[in-house]
Amino acid sequence: MNHFISPQDVPDLNQLITGGIVAKRNPFADKQLGENKTIGLLFFNSSLRTRLSTQKAAQNLGMNVIVLNVSQDSWGLEMEEGVVMNGANAEHVKEAAAVIGQYCDIIGVRSFAKLQDRDADYSELVFQQFRKYAGVPIVNLESATRHPLQSLADCITIEEFKVKARPKVVLTWLPHFKALPQAVANSFCEWMNGMDVELVVTHPEGYDLAPEFLGKAEVLHDQNKALEGADFVYGKNWSSYTSYGQVLVNDPAWMMTEEKMARTDNGKFMHCLPVRRNVKVTDAVLDSPRALVIEQAANREWAAQAVLKEILLGMQE
Amino acid sequence: MNHFISPQDVPDLNQLITGGIVAKRNPFADKQLGENKTIGLLFFNSSLRTRLSTQKAAQNLGMNVIVLNVSQDSWGLEMEEGVVMNGANAEHVKEAAAVIGQYCDIIGVRSFAKLQDRDADYSELVFQQFRKYAGVPIVNLESATRHPLQSLADCITIEEFKVKARPKVVLTWLPHFKALPQAVANSFCEWMNGMDVELVVTHPEGYDLAPEFLGKAEVLHDQNKALEGADFVYGKNWSSYTSYGQVLVNDPAWMMTEEKMARTDNGKFMHCLPVRRNVKVTDAVLDSPRALVIEQAANREWAAQAVLKEILLGMQE
Amino acid sequence: MNHFISPQDVPDLNQLITGGIVAKRNPFADKQLGENKTIGLLFFNSSLRTRLSTQKAAQNLGMNVIVLNVSQDSWGLEMEEGVVMNGANAEHVKEAAAVIGQYCDIIGVRSFAKLQDRDADYSELVFQQFRKYAGVPIVNLESATRHPLQSLADCITIEEFKVKARPKVVLTWLPHFKALPQAVANSFCEWMNGMDVELVVTHPEGYDLAPEFLGKAEVLHDQNKALEGADFVYGKNWSSYTSYGQVLVNDPAWMMTEEKMARTDNGKFMHCLPVRRNVKVTDAVLDSPRALVIEQAANREWAAQAVLKEILLGMQE
Numbered sequence: 001m002n003h004f005i006s007p008q009d010v011p012d013l014n015q016l017i018t019g020g021i022v023a024k025r026n027p028f029a030d031k032q033l034g035e036n037k038t039i040g041l042l043f044f045n046s047s048l049r050t051r052l053s054t055q056k057a058a059q060n061l062g063m064n065v066i067v068l069n070v071s072q073d074s075w076g077l078e079m080e081e082g083v084v085m086n087g088a089n090a091e092h093v094k095e096a097a098a099v100i101g102q103y104c105d106i107i108g109v110r111s112f113a114k115l116q117d118r119d120a121d122y123s124e125l126v127f128q129q130f131r132k133y134a135g136v137p138i139v140n141l142e143s144a145t146r147h148p149l150q151s152l153a154d155c156i157t158i159e160e161f162k163v164k165a166r167p168k169v170v171l172t173w174l175p176h177f178k179a180l181p182q183a184v185a186n187s188f189c190e191w192m193n194g195m196d197v198e199l200v201v202t203h204p205e206g207y208d209l210a211p212e213f214l215g216k217a218e219v220l221h222d223q224n225k226a227l228e229g230a231d232f233v234y235g236k237n238w239s240s241y242t243s244y245g246q247v248l249v250n251d252p253a254w255m256m257t258e259e260k261m262a263r264t265d266n267g268k269f270m271h272c273l274p275v276r277r278n279v280k281v282t283d284a285v286l287d288s289p290r291a292l293v294i295e296q297a298a299n300r301e302w303a304a305q306a307v308l309k310e311i312l313l314g315m316q317e
Numbered sequence: 318m319n320h321f322i323s324p325q326d327v328p329d330l331n332q333l334i335t336g337g338i339v340a341k342r343n344p345f346a347d348k349q350l351g352e353n354k355t356i357g358l359l360f361f362n363s364s365l366r367t368r369l370s371t372q373k374a375a376q377n378l379g380m381n382v383i384v385l386n387v388s389q390d391s392w393g394l395e396m397e398e399g400v401v402m403n404g405a406n407a408e409h410v411k412e413a414a415a416v417i418g419q420y421c422d423i424i425g426v427r428s429f430a431k432l433q434d435r436d437a438d439y440s441e442l443v444f445q446q447f448r449k450y451a452g453v454p455i456v457n458l459e460s461a462t463r464h465p466l467q468s469l470a471d472c473i474t475i476e477e478f479k480v481k482a483r484p485k486v487v488l489t490w491l492p493h494f495k496a497l498p499q500a501v502a503n504s505f506c507e508w509m510n511g512m513d514v515e516l517v518v519t520h521p522e523g524y525d526l527a528p529e530f531l532g533k534a535e536v537l538h539d540q541n542k543a544l545e546g547a548d549f550v551y552g553k554n555w556s557s558y559t560s561y562g563q564v565l566v567n568d569p570a571w572m573m574t575e576e577k578m579a580r581t582d583n584g585k586f587m588h589c590l591p592v593r594r595n596v597k598v599t600d601a602v603l604d605s606p607r608a609l610v611i612e613q614a615a616n617r618e619w620a621a622q623a624v625l626k627e628i629l630l631g632m633q634e
Numbered sequence: 635m636n637h638f639i640s641p642q643d644v645p646d647l648n649q650l651i652t653g654g655i656v657a658k659r660n661p662f663a664d665k666q667l668g669e670n671k672t673i674g675l676l677f678f679n680s681s682l683r684t685r686l687s688t689q690k691a692a693q694n695l696g697m698n699v700i701v702l703n704v705s706q707d708s709w710g711l712e713m714e715e716g717v718v719m720n721g722a723n724a725e726h727v728k729e730a731a732a733v734i735g736q737y738c739d740i741i742g743v744r745s746f747a748k749l750q751d752r753d754a755d756y757s758e759l760v761f762q763q764f765r766k767y768a769g770v771p772i773v774n775l776e777s778a779t780r781h782p783l784q785s786l787a788d789c790i791t792i793e794e795f796k797v798k799a800r801p802k803v804v805l806t807w808l809p810h811f812k813a814l815p816q817a818v819a820n821s822f823c824e825w826m827n828g829m830d831v832e833l834v835v836t837h838p839e840g841y842d843l844a845p846e847f848l849g850k851a852e853v854l855h856d857q858n859k860a861l862e863g864a865d866f867v868y869g870k871n872w873s874s875y876t877s878y879g880q881v882l883v884n885d886p887a888w889m890m891t892e893e894k895m896a897r898t899d900n901g902k903f904m905h906c907l908p909v910r911r912n913v914k915v916t917d918a919v920l921d922s923p924r925a926l927v928i929e930q931a932a933n934r935e936w937a938a939q940a941v942l943k944e945i946l947l948g949m950q951e
Contacts, residue, residue, distance in 0.1 A: 028353050038664050038690060045373050048391040048413065052383055052455045056355060059381045064693045066686055072706060074682040084681050084912040086811060091908030094920070095927060096682065099907065102932035103686045167534060177403060205359070273416065274408030278401040293412060298419035332863040345670050365708040365730065369700055369737045373672060376698045389706060494720060590733065591709050591725030603728070610729060615736035 001310040004148065005127050005140045013155070013194050019306030020156040020299065027305070033312050034063035040104035041067045041141065044111040044126075049273060049300050050141045050149065054108055057304035061312065066104065079125050093129040101134035106311055110141035111183035115245030121145065121181075122210070131163045137311045139304075145213070147183045150272050151191035152303035156295045158232055159197070163267055166196050167231035168265070172223055173203035174280035175254045176237035184272050185238045186213035193217070196286075202226035206240050206248040223254060230264040235271045235281055256281040261290055268292045283311050318627040321465060322444050322457045323507075330511045336623030337499045337616065338471040342601070347422065350629050351380035357400035357421035358384045358458065361443075362426040366590060366617050367458045371425055374621035377558070378629065383421065392419070396442050410443070414450035423628055424451050427458035430498035432562030438462065438498075439527070454628045458594045462530070464500045466624065467589050468508035470616035474609055475512070475549055475618075478585055484548035487548050489540055490520035491597035496564050501589050502555045503530035510534070519543035523557050523565040540571060547581040552588045552598055573598040577628075578607055585609045636946040638782065639761050639774045640824075643828065647789070647828045653940030654790040654933065661694045661939070667946050668697035674738035675701045678745040678760075680750050683907060683934050684775045684783065688742055692939035695946065700738065713759050731767035740945055741768050744775035747815035749879030755779065755815075756844070771945045773938075779847070781817045784906050785825035786937035791930045792829070792866055795902055800830050801865035802899070807837035807856055808914035809888045810871035816904050819872045820847035827851070836860035840874050840882040857888060864898040869905045869915055890915040895924055902926045915921070 012220050023030075039058045043051065054164040055065045068074060073174060076089035077096050085092065100107055109130055113121040130138045140148050158167065169192055171185060185201075186209060192199045193215035201209065202220045215279045220226040227233060240246045255278075261267060269291045271283070277283055285291060320326045327333060340347075353527065356375045372382045385391060393406035394413050402409065417424055426447055430438040438461040447455045457465050475484065486509055487504060502518075503526060509516045510532035518526065519537045537543040544550060552573050558565045571597075578584060584599070586607045592598055602608060637643045644650060657664075673692045677685065689699045697900050700707060707942055710723035719726065743764055747755040756777040764772045774782050792801065803826055805819060819835075820843060826833045827849035834856045835843065854860040861867060869890050874880045889912075895901060903915070903925045911917055919925060 036694075038693065040686065043390070043872070046391055048385070048408070049416055050720070051356065051390065052385070052417065053320050055383050056381075056420045059355065060353075064690075066689050068682070069390065073685060073703065074680055077912075081914075082917060085910035086913050090910065091682070092911050093910065094911075095907050095931075098928045099683055099931040100686065102928065103690045103935055273412050275412065277395075277406065277409050277411075278399075278400035283399060294415045294419065297416040298414075301420055335820065343698060360707070363708055363813045365702070365725070366733055369674065369702070369734065371739045372700050373698075376672065377670075386707065590729050592729075593719035593724065594712075594726050595716075596720050600716060611736065614729075614733040618737055 003131060003132060003138045003305045004145055004311065005138055005143070006148065007194065016152055016306045016310065017155050017159055018171060019309060020152065020302035021159070023305040023309070024124065024302040025308065030309055031062040033309060034058065034061035037108045037312065038064040038066060038103065039108060041065065041108045042070055042099050042110070043068070044070050045220055047110055047141065049297050050110060053300035054141065054304045057308055058302050061308055066240055077315045079129055080093070090261065094133050095282060097130045097133035098135060101136040104136060105315070106137045106139060106308065107134050108139040108141045111143060113144035113183060115179050115181065115239060118244040128307070139307060142183055146187040147182055147272070148187055149303050149307065150184055150189040151305065153296055153299040154188060154270065155191055155195060156303060157270065157292055161292060164231060166198060168198040168200065168229055169232045169234065170226050170230040171201045171234045171236065172234045173207050173254060173255065174237045174256060174282060175250050175252055176276065177247065177250050178243050179239035180237050182209060182238040185209055186237050188234055189213045189215060189217055200226050204249045204251065204254065204312040208242055208313065210241055212300050224260065224263060227260055227263040230267040232262065232271050233264060233267050235269065237280060255279070256285055258282065258284045258288070261285055270296055273297055318631050320448060321463065321628065322448060322455055322460070323463055323625045324511065325333035327459040333469055333623050333627065334472050334476055334576055336509045336626060337469065337619035338476070341619040341628070347626055348377070349428040350377065350487055350626065351378035354422040354629065355381040355383060355420065356425060356625070358382065358419050358425045359387055359427065360385070361387050364427055364458065366614050367427060370617035371458065371621045373618050374625055377622055378625055396446055410446040410451050415452060416445045418451035418453045421453060421580045422632070423454045423625065425456040425458045428460060430461035430500060432496050432498065432556060435561040456624060458602060459500055461498065462500055463504040464618060465504055466620050467501055468504040469620040469624065470613055471505060471587065472508055472512060473616045473620060474587065475611045478609060481548060483515060483544055485515040485517065486549045486551065487543050487547040488518045488551045488553065489543065489573065490524050490571060491552045491554045491573060492567050493597060494564065494567050494595065496562050497554050499526060499555040499558055502526055502553050505551055506532060506534055513557065513612045515542050521566045521568065521571065523560060525559055526556065527558055541577065541580060544580040545585040546579055550578065550581060550584050550586050552586065554597060574594065575599065575601045575605070578602055587613055590614055635948050637765060637772045638941045638945065639765065639772055639781055640782065643895065650786055650940050650944065651789050651793055653943060654786065654936035657939040657943070659669040659840070664943055665694070665696040667943060668692065668695035671739040671946065672698040672700060672737065673740045673742060673942070674734050675699065675742040676704055676744070677702070678704050680746055681775070682746060683931050687934035688775065688938045690935050691942055694939055695942055698779055713763055716747060727763040731875065732766045732769060735768035735770045738770060740771045740942065741948070742775045744772040745777060747778035747817060749813050749815065749873060752878040773941060778815065778819055779817055780821040782821055783934060783941065784818055784940065785821040786817050787930055787933035788822060788904065789825055789829060790933045790937060791926055795926060796865065798865060800832060800833065803866045803868065804831040804860050804861055804864040805822055805835045805868045805870065806860065806890065807841050807888060808869045808871045808890060809884050810910065810914060811881065811884050813873035813879050814871050816843060816872040816875055819843055819870050822868055823847045823849060823851055834860050836876050838883045838885065838888065840877060841872065842876055844875055847905065858894065858897060861894055861897040864901040867895065867898060867901050867903050869903065871914060889913070890919055892918045892922070903932055907931055
């Protein structure tokens with residue numbers, strides 16, 4: 001494996017899931033693999049889980065880690081080609097990516113959707129440019145449209161907790177007053193489409209996800225109906241894709257509660273975190289044994305470690 | 318030892334002091350102890366000495382270090398339970414602490430007093446919550462009411478420089494135009510109460526420290542009288558505890574000077590730093606051989622190393 | 635070698651250039667040298683290349699690295715002596731430098747010119763103070779008037795790419811709407827004066843560099859004439875030294891283009907980065923094989939490694 005930007009970069013999804021489970025059992029078994037290798041982690045946006053779990057995973061593999069909070073620590077980066085750079089951005093990604101690629105063996109990048117211009121966000125320009133100019137493998141630490149390290153951790157978690165060969169997995173929209181990206185929801189659908197699950201997505205009218213991410217998922221606008229018999233309920237808010245970046249609905253009736261969870265087949269509740277308690281989901285659900293949110297977060301370390309290991313192995317070929 | 322939040326967590330104060338002196342003599346003797354262990358350092362506030370000395374101590378013990386400047390790097394954290402999270406804080410400490418505890422073997426936290434609400438500050442909610450939810454040992458890098466790593470470094474420094482079996486130690490309030498927390502003063506009294514010293518505290522009217530921290534110390538409002546025969550003069554400004562968070566006095570007559578130090582028994586001057594020169598204490602005092610402020614700061618490394626070593630040993634049991 | 639603040643600290647420039655080339659061939663050969671040594675990197679300003687390349691170089695040598703973004707992470711530092719510290723700066727460099735020197739074996743400092751007061755900037759007070767009070771070697775990560783790690787990387791790059799025994803090197807001013815420091819231009823001249831090159835500096839009237847940096851360089855105000863027969867064209871913008879910190883000219887006619895480069899003797903284009911494309915230099919030049927900007931940036935790692943190695947060797951004596 002070279003890059004890890006989208007599932008198209010992954011030759012074998014199941015191998016990565018297994019890799020995560022293996023890393024969890026024996027975190028330091030590959031500590032020689034990353035010796036004298038450096039990963040640079042570039043954050044254009046806030047991060048807690050991704051920041052810590054990726055550092056930890058890299059250190060488990062014996063790598064050195066350099067963290068760069070781009071806007072605080074360094075120069076604003078111009079992503080567009082051919083422009084006259086007389087604005088706020090002092091450096092072009094052509095130089096920045098190539099330079100970072102001189103010092104780092106792998107580069108992780110986090111750059112959220114700006115939610116102003118759908119075509120711009122969905123073109124994933126930042127990742128296109130880093131892939132093109134860095135000259136080293138790029139790891140997606142959450143892009144405008146995807147969060148694959150989260151999705152891999154979610155796959156690992158479902159593998160660990162499923163009690164049926166083909167569980168029913170329901171992705172449900174949850175209310176929130178702010179406009180959030182579609183990245184986690186997109187990515188979750190994209191990865192679930194590659195697993196042996198029954199995938200149902202439920203959301204209010206106007207919150208359809210992009211078809212290329214939704215794949216073969218069934219869509220229902222009746223949340224209660226969608227939850228029936230669910231083994232896993234994956235909660236997430238996202239802003240509208242069709243009315244791009246808008247908050248069309250902020251209806252507390254969509255909040256996840258114990259009453260709703262009772263409709264499931266002893267279903268587990270999942271969320272990528274951070275989660276606003278009693279806005280998206282009640283304390284009762286999060287504080288119950290149904291909630292797998294900490295297990296998911298813990299699996300972020302093993303997801304990152306499986307990905308970095310595959311990339312390091314790819315370098316030896 | 319499990320946590321290091323307050324002296325109540327410390328089974329044996331003298332063992333820690335000795336541990337610091339031992340670490341100073343041979344900093345790398347325990348480099349195997351922290352192998353494959355990670356400490357996460359969470360800063361809600363600025364830090365120089367604590368940030369550097371704790372990183373250094375952890376690295377001396379062979380640990381990996383991950384630093385998180387919470388407000389810059391990550392999400393605002395909600396500390397109160399049961400609230401509807403529709404405000405500025407995007408993540409609850411219940412999740413954040415538990416998640417960080419998945420990646421880190423030890424968590425250090427710095428969170429200053431806000432000086433708005435005494436009950437809130439003195440409840441030490443941030444540390445209560447991290448202790449409750451992180452699932453791993455918590456180290457106090459300065460809380461609303463205490464700075465125990467500083468106090469331990471101060472104890473080590475007094476042990477090193479004392480020339481009498483039972484020295485006279487004077488904690489004197491110094492003037493400052495800004496409202497500062499009581500944490501260092503509280504903690505210093507609390508730790509001095511556990512050592513064999515004669516403790517005198519001197520401050521203007523209205524600056525009484527909380528009785529539970531003051532302990533058996535003698536209080537004098539006459540600074541000159543307090544200084545007579547002192548072996549150690551520990552200077553610090555703090556805002557009022559009784560008129561909570563207020564600056565009642567900013568009288569330069571309380572500034573420490575060579576003339577005042579002349580009243581001591583060849584006394585040493587101590588301060589936790591940062592110190593505003595010629596506001597709290599004159600250049601002449603700080604630039605004289607009396608000043609132990611750099612020695613104190615240097616001992617922060619050994620204090621942190623002694624604490625981390627005890628916690629790491631506790632994990633092996 | 636003890637400090638690396640200016641070329642006056644360097645016993646043998648050629649040895650450092652050779653050291654950089656040797657490090658590039660075998661980056662991990664001296665990994666034992668920095669064992670149990672810590673470098674602290676203090677940034678008062680933004681940094682990409684310096685931040686990453688110095689971390690990387692230190693890790694190649696087996697050192698631990700602690701990064702401090704002074705204004706974000708810590709306290710404002712007072713640099714002047716004898717002042718009453720009742721302003722914004724909470725800590726004096728006397729304490730800060732001495733304290734950091736307790737924890738770090740080497741300290742790197744970046745502190746740009748403020749461009750308000752020429753005497754203040756050119757006195758290099760920040761570096762004077764760190765040199766005086768830290769008690770450990772200081773490395774210049776770009777000061778008000780110099781950027782010697784950049785210059786050393788530039789020397790290495792010229793050594794690698796020169797095709798004549800005594801190449802013609804032209805430093806040309808480039809247009810920019812913002813006022814930038816003279817540090818890179820100063821330092822480049824200062825280091826070129828120590829190498830066997832023909833050095834020509836070209837800039838509009840009013841942009842003369844300080845004579846002590848310019849040295850034996852020839853100065854021309856006709857850019858086209860200066861470029862004739864050049865082997866290396868080093869582009870850089872700087873604000874006026876004589877009308878201190880002012881932007882006197884922002885004439886796009888000074889931008890570097892392919893047409894101008896055609897006047898050289900198959901000359902290479904160099905720039906320290908970041909560079910504003912199509913403001914200082916066209917895309918066509920930067921995207922051509924003439925451009926050595928990535929090679930220069932890559933050599934920053936080896937320049938830093940050569941410097942740190944010499945300092946570490948100096949500690950063993």
